Every structure is written in structure tokens, then in C-alpha cells.
Amino acid sequence: MNADDARRGDLAELARLLPDPAGSELPASRQHALKEHLMSEVRMAVRAAAGTPPRHRRRKLAAVAVAAAAAAAACAVALALLPGNTPGASPAAVRLLARIATAAAAQPSPPVRDGQFWYIQSWVSYQVCDGGSGSNCTMEKPHERQIWQSVSNLCVTGLLREYGQYTPLAFSTNYLHCPYRGGVNDPTYRFLQSLPTDPHALLSLIEREMQGQLPRPEEAFTTIGDLLRESIAPPKVSAALYRAAALIPGVTVVASAKDAIGRSGVAVAFTYQGTRSEWIFSRQTLQYLGERDINVANGSTNGEAAVLQRAFVDHTRQLPS
Numbered sequence: 581m582n583a584d585d586a587r588r589g590d591l592a593e594l595a596r597l598l599p600d601p602a603g604s605e606l607p608a609s610r611q612h613a614l615k616e617h618l619m620s621e622v623r624m625a626v627r628a629a630a631g632t633p634p635r636h637r638r639r640k641l642a643a644v645a646v647a648a649a650a651a652a653a654a655c656a657v658a659l660a661l662l663p664g665n666t667p668g669a670s671p672a673a674v675r676l677l678a679r680i681a682t683a684a685a686a687q688p689s690p691p692v693r694d695g696q697f698w699y700i701q702s703w704v705s706y707q708v709c710d711g712g713s714g715s716n717c718t719m720e721k722p723h724e725r726q727i728w729q730s731v732s733n734l735c736v737t738g739l740l741r742e743y744g745q746y747t748p749l750a751f752s753t754n755y756l757h758c759p760y761r762g763g764v765n766d767p768t769y770r771f772l773q774s775l776p777t778d779p780h781a782l783l784s785l786i787e788r789e790m791q792g793q794l795p796r797p798e799e800a801f802t803t804i805g806d807l808l809r810e811s812i813a814p815p816k817v818s819a820a821l822y823r824a825a826a827l828i829p830g831v832t833v834v835a836s837a838k839d840a841i842g843r844s845g846v847a848v849a850f851t852y853q854g855t856r857s858e859w860i861f862s863r864q865t866l867q868y869l870g871e872r873d874i875n876v877a878n879g880s881t882n883g884e885a886a887v888l889q890r891a892f893v894d895h896t897r898q899l900p901s
Contacts, residue, residue: 683866706883779823839870
């Protein structure tokens, strides 16, 4: 098969996965995002030392603290995953992410005041293991999660509601210079506004910030997923994050996927150490629906989420109209 035939075949595949929306208009539904629920062991240790409530992320950094033999194996995996040694994101993934980015850039950008909070409501269930050891793992009971966080300053106390219980989200001000707009790991809306909208520059920034924690492609995919989920990014930044994801080697398309409440869509995925992480999007609107982590060996679900609502509000506990 020559290159032209391959391109035509890939375009046909994408057309099958994602029918064109009617016309150029997108429904004015709420944008969706969800930061990962499971937090890395390293991040947990940093938060505990600083007296800061944990932030929920999928990143699993326990792999960086393994024995020498395992570290050598991880190094080999890292080398295998570097851009020079892989074919890059699949053509279908590149084209799908380009369409998702175009739709994201077309979303409205409401005015946001520094004193406001972003509100995100989701339905989640993730795998929990005894002592973080990776053994005796069970899935949480599916439940609602609501979070309120300052759009401009992490020194302002936010709020988390999970399992019906409210928990203040307060970063220790002992090690922060307040006001603090966050960073790649813990962004505010103001921080996200400051990110470059050129996808190459954005990916380079993410790789510099997260250098050495995991093999570069997996780290970049996970970090972008974090920035897209339990946060709200300006439309142009959201678009840049999707276009940056298209630059990551190993990113693929999953033709059919479902989020935690059963909504069907098409997924962008990355597989690492036996787990396929999926970002799920509506075929009709191209908006983010949720995520799922799949054990590729047996097809079981390690974690799933559906984002239900996302908005800006004036104070904690306030619900969008």
C-alpha cells in the first residue's frame, strides 16, 4: 500500500468513527473536564510533608522507586517510547485530535473574575489498593464528586464534596508565596490562561516541568489529561492541549468507548505498562465526556469517570443555575 492509499484509508476510518456534525454550529452545552482521581505516591508524599490536602491524579509514580533491575527495565521502556524510536501518534489520532481542538477553540470564553471559583461535578469510580502496594485492589463504589477551587489563587480555601462529605481544600501557605496561581500539577484558571497556545511550545513546557518522573510520552499524555479534566481551561488553551497530545508518540484511537454513566463515544488512548488510558469524546459534539482505564490483559476497568457539569461560580457550595 502506498502513502496515498494509506491516507485515504485512514480518512475513511476517521469518517466512520466520527460523523460530521450538522452544519458548523456546536450546541452550547457545558464544557467538561476531570482531573485524575488517583494520585501518585510521590505527589502524596510531597503534599503530606507540606501539610496540603491531596490532589487527585492518575499518575502512578511508584515505578520510579523500584529496585535497580526494575529501573533498568523502565529505562529500556523509556528509550523505546522516545519520539525517535516510534512512529508517533497514529494518523487517525492526529486527525481526530485536530477536530476536537477545532471544536474546543470554538467554545465561548466567559469573563472570569479573580474572586470566583470553578465548579466541577463528576461521577467517578477508581481502583483502590491496600497501602498503595498494588495488591488487594478493589473498585470504589461509584459516587458523585464535586469540587470548588479558586480561579486565581490556591491560597484561597476551596471545597471538595465526596461521599456526601465536605472537605476544605487548603494549600499550606507556609511554603507558598501568596497569591499563588498554581502550576502544571495544580493549575488555576489564571495559570492555564498563561500557557502557550502553540502546541509544540506547550508540549515542551510540560516535558520540562515533568522531566524524569516517567517515560516522556506517558508523562506528557497523563499531564495533559490532568490539565483537561478537573479544571477549566480557556478555549484556545484547551485546543492547544489537544494539538499537543497529537504530537505524543503512541497515541491511538479507540473506535467505541463508554464513560462511567454509559455515554458512548470515541476515545483517544495511550497504553503504558498494561493499562490503556482513554479520553472519551462525544461523536456528535466532540466534547469531553469522561475517561476510563482498561487493563489490556483481561479487559477489566481500573477506573472510570464521567464529567456532568462545569462552570464558574461566586463562592463555594454555590451550584450553577
